[in-house]
Amino acid sequence: xxxxxxxxxxxxxxxxxxxxxxxxxxxxxxxxxxxxxxxxxxxxxxxxxxxxxxxxxxxxxxxxxxxxxxxxxxxxxxxxxxxxxxxxxxxxxxxxxxxxxxxxxxxxxxxxxxxxxxxxxxxxxxxxxxxxxxxxxxxxxxxxxxxxxxxxxxxxxxxxxxxxxxxxxxxxxxxxxxxxxxxxxxxxxxxxxxxxxxxxxxxxxxxxxxxxxxxxxxxxxxxxxxxxxxxxxxxxxxxxxxxxxxxxxxxxxxxxxxxxxxxxxxxxxxxxxxxxxxxxxxxxxxxxxxxxxxxxxxxxxxxxxxxxxxxxxxxxxxxxxxxxxxxxxxxxxxxxxxxxxxxxxxxxxxxxxxxxxxxxxxxxxxxxxxxxxxxxxxxxxxxxxxxxxxxxxxxxxxxxxxxxxxxxxxxxxxxxxxxxxxxxxxxxxxxxxxxxxxxxxxxxxxxxxxxxxxxxxxxxxxxxxxxxxxxxxxxxxxxxxxxxxxxxxxxxxxxxxxxxxxxxxxxxxxxxxxxxxxxxxxxxxxxxxxxxxxxxxxxxxxxxxxxxxxxxxxxxxxxxxxxxxxxxxxxxxxxxxxxxxxxxxxxxxxxxxxxxxxxxxxxxxxxxxxxxxxxxxxxxxxxxxxxxxxxxxxxxxxxxxxxxxxxxxxxxxxxxxxxxxxxxxxxxxxxxxxxxxxxxxxxxxxxxxxxxxxxxxxxxxxxxxxxxxxxxxxxxxxxxxxxxxxxxxxxxxxxxxxxxxxxxxxxxxxxxxxxxxxxxxxxxxxxxxxxxxxxxxxxxxxxxxxxxxxxx
Numbered sequence: 001x002x003x004x005x006x007x008x009x010x011x012x013x014x015x016x017x018x019x020x021x022x023x024x025x026x027x028x029x030x031x032x033x034x035x036x037x038x039x040x041x042x043x044x045x046x047x048x049x050x051x052x053x054x055x056x057x058x059x060x061x062x063x064x065x066x067x068x069x070x071x072x073x074x075x076x077x078x079x080x081x082x083x084x085x086x087x088x089x090x091x092x093x094x095x096x097x098x099x100x101x102x103x104x105x106x107x108x109x110x111x112x113x114x115x116x117x118x119x120x121x122x123x124x125x126x127x128x129x130x131x132x133x134x135x136x137x138x139x140x141x142x143x144x145x146x147x148x149x150x151x152x153x154x155x156x157x158x159x160x161x162x163x164x165x166x167x168x169x170x171x172x173x174x175x176x177x178x179x180x181x182x183x184x185x186x187x188x189x190x191x192x193x194x195x196x197x198x199x200x201x202x203x204x205x206x207x208x209x210x211x212x213x214x215x216x217x218x219x220x221x222x223x224x225x226x227x228x229x230x231x232x233x234x235x236x237x238x239x240x241x242x243x244x245x246x247x248x249x250x251x252x253x254x255x256x257x258x259x260x261x262x263x264x265x266x267x268x269x270x271x272x273x274x275x276x277x278x279x280x281x282x283x284x285x286x287x288x289x290x291x292x293x294x295x296x297x298x299x300x301x302x303x304x305x306x307x308x309x310x311x312x313x314x315x316x317x318x319x320x321x322x323x324x325x326x327x328x329x330x331x332x333x334x335x336x337x338x339x340x341x342x343x344x345x346x347x348x349x350x351x352x353x354x355x356x357x358x359x360x361x362x363x364x365x366x367x368x369x370x371x372x373x374x375x376x377x378x379x380x381x382x383x384x385x386x387x388x389x390x391x392x393x394x395x396x397x398x399x400x401x402x403x404x405x406x407x408x409x410x411x412x413x414x415x416x417x418x419x420x421x422x423x424x425x426x427x428x429x430x431x432x433x434x435x436x437x438x439x440x441x442x443x444x445x446x447x448x449x450x451x452x453x454x455x456x457x458x459x460x461x462x463x464x465x466x467x468x469x470x471x472x473x474x475x476x477x478x479x480x481x482x483x484x485x486x487x488x489x490x491x492x493x494x495x496x497x498x499x500x501x502x503x504x505x506x507x508x509x510x511x512x513x514x515x516x517x518x519x520x521x522x523x524x525x526x527x528x529x530x531x532x533x534x535x536x537x538x539x540x541x542x543x544x545x546x547x548x549x550x551x552x553x554x555x556x557x558x559x560x561x562x563x564x565x566x567x568x569x570x571x572x573x574x575x576x577x578x579x580x581x582x583x584x585x586x587x588x589x590x591x592x593x594x595x596x597x598x599x600x601x602x603x604x605x606x607x608x609x610x611x612x613x614x615x616x617x618x619x620x621x622x623x624x625x626x627x628x629x630x631x632x633x634x635x636x637x638x639x640x641x642x643x644x645x646x647x648x649x650x651x652x653x654x655x656x657x658x659x660x661x662x663x664x665x666x667x668x669x670x671x672x673x674x675x676x677x678x679x680x681x682x683x684x685x686x687x688x689x690x691x692x693x694x695x696x697x698x699x700x701x702x703x704x705x706x707x708x709x710x711x712x713x714x715x716x717x718x719x720x721x722x723x724x725x726x727x728x729x730x731x732x733x734x735x736x737x738x739x740x741x742x743x744x745x746x747x748x749x750x751x752x753x754x755x756x757x758x759x760x761x762x763x764x765x766x767x768x769x770x771x772x773x774x775x776x777x778x779x780x781x782x783x784x785x786x787x788x789x790x791x792x
Contacts, residue, residue: 001040008053012649012674015052020672026050028674030074030113033105033701038118041127044664045136059112059676062086068681073112073674077635078103080111090680092689092710096638099693101701109701112675114635115646115658116667120702121151121629135627137663139163140216143628145584149768150704150727153776156626157661157730163214163625164228170196170549174211174228175626177235181619182580186612190239190246193232197548198272198314199265201240201307202294204233205607207545208395208426216623224589226621234615240307243314250318251278256562259284259341261328264292265544266347266535266551268311273555275318277564283320284337286327292349294544296374297396299403301606305377329505334531343530343558346509346517347551350536354498356391360449361495365457369396369496376403376602385491386410389460390438391446392496393423398430400494401438406602412438413488417445417465417478432606435597443467445478447485449493461487499541509533516540523561524554532558580620581764590618627661628766630727637708637724637732638691643684647677661730686712686720688787692779693726703727705772707779711742713787718742723759723783725776735759738780752784 009015019026027048029035035051038044059072062083069085080086080097087094100106100114118124123131123142132138137160143151164174173192180189193200207229215225239246256279260267263285271281289295291308316322326332328348337344353368355361367375367382369392375382388404390397393416404412414433416423419442423430434440443465450459464484467476501515510518510527519526519533526533534554535547556567593608600606631637636659639646644655650673660668669675694705706726712719721742725733738759745751756777763773 031109077106095691119629152628154729164211200236262347263290265547269551350541352500397496637726641708641722747788
């Protein structure tokens with residue numbers, strides 16, 4: 001065991017202060033029977049350097065009061081099992097305490113320690129912190145697919161952000177809306193997604209789906225990640241079809257007016273959330289149609305234009321005003337907007353092209369990727385000829401290559417100065433471009449663009465490259481191979497090596513060296529009063545989902561600037577997330593139907609949608625990535641069944657709200673908050689109380705399955721019932737449906753059987769714990785039959 005300091009304060013204030021001290025890693029010691037063992041095995045990611053004993057805090061007592069019985073958190077389990085008052089009024093708690101381990105343990109162990117102990121899962125407790133356990137901040141619950149006979153039969157708990165959510169720039173709560181899809185609640189799933197993304201139909205088609213890179217399915221042989229983007233696409237289309245119902249009634253108008261410059265992803269996103277807050281939003285944009293890069297930078301075969309048009313219609317129906325073909329700095333000025341509106345958001349995107357810096361790049365026939373895609377969208381013929389060269393390795397370059405082919409080019413080269421491995425474009429974009437006939441020439445860089453007698457490009461001279469040491473991006477730096485060049489005949493050169501900000505009309509705005517708008521990352525405010533910035537113009541060229549994320553946060557910042565309330569973070573830690581146990585079997589990833597290469601064209605989407613059944617099957621492949629370790633406390637379900645109150649140093653918490661599965665915790669206690677006392681009201685006592693425990697040996701100190709029952713039977717009928725399973729779920733599991741079913745029933749064999757089936761119908765047994773279903777069903781039938789006999 002490693003060394004640590006040990007203190008024994010005589011009051012809770014000192015103990016709490018020591019626990020809150022950020023300079024140390026402190027742990028409270030109640031009985032110590034569990035904690036000392038975990039220290040010996042060094043199971044924690046961070047070993048404590050301070051142990052704080054609560055033995056001298058005066059919390060070892062059991063008192064009768066006018067309300068009921070008060071039990072100090074340091075009362076031992078032996079104190080409780082031998083207390084005449086507890087045994088007389090609350091035999092359920094006495095039985096639960098008595099069931100814990102051997103007498104030697106019960107003499108030492110406290111009720112507070114039993115309630116607050118760490119999970120008993122062997123992956124969690126493996127010596128030297130061997131496993132990357134999700135319950136300790138890791139990325140996966142090994143018990144899902146490993147050894148799980150003693151684990152949850154009611155699904156997993158959301159104890160930390162899952163890898164998919166962590167990898168998503170927009171922090172989309174993917175597990176939550178997948179959970180709703182699995183249960184058939186499409187409207188609920190759509191609401192979850194709409195809370196963070198009003199452009200899901202677009203991102204579901206063009207997002208680079210970094211979320212999938214963290215999917216835990218890929219950790220297993222022959223498995224592929226869940227197709228998250230395809231599910232998002234389906235749900236995004238559902239949102240557009242049911243937009244009025246999902247948006248609902250808007251709040252009372254605030255009277256505040258907001259101008260947004262730019263109708264691209266950031267402008268549309270910010271407009272949605274600001275209008276939804278009751279503000280009046282007007283969008284100014286210099287293009288003919290709203291959508292920005294969604295319309296003019298992404299080809300229709302990837303993102304159909306009607307998807308963007310429908311999104312704009314949703315905003316119009318909400319009251320957002322669109323003023324198209326209005327150019328900032330020419331048709332309207334920033335000072336004018338600043339004067340007329342209560343706030344102005346700059347979401348102008350990144351429309352400027354980065355030059356390649358070689359002789360001849362100003363030759364006729366050399367065009368930027370952005371301009372090329374813009375003109376293609378506008379159906380303007382740029383006279384590209386038969387042979388096209390595209391410079392660059394990003395998505396704009398791939399879009400340019402594929403668009404050129406689809407618009408009639410006979411030969412399209414892609415020249416990239418690194419190899420395919422370093423290409424920043426989406427892997428499927430590169431693969432599909434190759435399928436369509438793009439000729440990839442890696443490790444080549446343009447050094448000169450040659451023009452013919454008419455002044456038009458006719459050739460491109462290329463330097464051959466090799467890869468050197470990694471640069472600041474982490475990719476190997478391309479280096480010229482001296483004396484090795486080649487020249488290729490071309491009719492058009494499309495330059496797609498990067499994008500920048502067009503700062504026209506931003507004379508008074510502070511810009512950085514890249515001409516990006518300088519905006520505070522917390523408030524989104526610029527140097528001009530009332531003016532804010534978000535999206536590519538402020539964070540640099542990025543993906544659609546990155547712009548959505550940035551604009552959503554900017555909208556909230558503007559709302560608060562205008563006097564609105566701060567956003568309330570919804571915490572779902574410990575929430576049960578259900579899933580189909582079939583997901584733990586080998587399964588194939590959803591394959592969307594894509595047109596054969598020779599059937600693809602510029603104007604129609606390549607990928608066909610799928611039906612709900614396919615989406616639900618794919619959502620069922622999700623591991624849920626929660627923790628299936630169960631609540632290890634025997635007294636916890638008993639206290640919930642008795643309606644106890646947990647009194648801490650800060651608040652009073654109903655017992656049923658006290659337990660939560662979290663990182664290295666089983667309760668809702670905050671850092672430095674300590675459990676002081678438990679109050680059980682006399683009126684909570686039923687005339688039939690029983691604690692049933694299943695275990696492999698009598699001295700085991702935690703339940704493999706448990707049921708706390710507190711029933712009131714009057715005139716032969718069950719007047720009330722409180723039934724709580726222990727070791728069935730990540731937190732004690734109250735059987736509210738069974739309780740409601742039993743109320744008013746005359747207990748008999750038939751009622752017992754029905755109650756037993758009702759208790760287990762929602763169970764989701766894992767590979768090795770199906771035996772628990774029989775155990776829990778038997779427990780329920782037994783307590784109902786006991787009620788039939790009057791408790792004897």
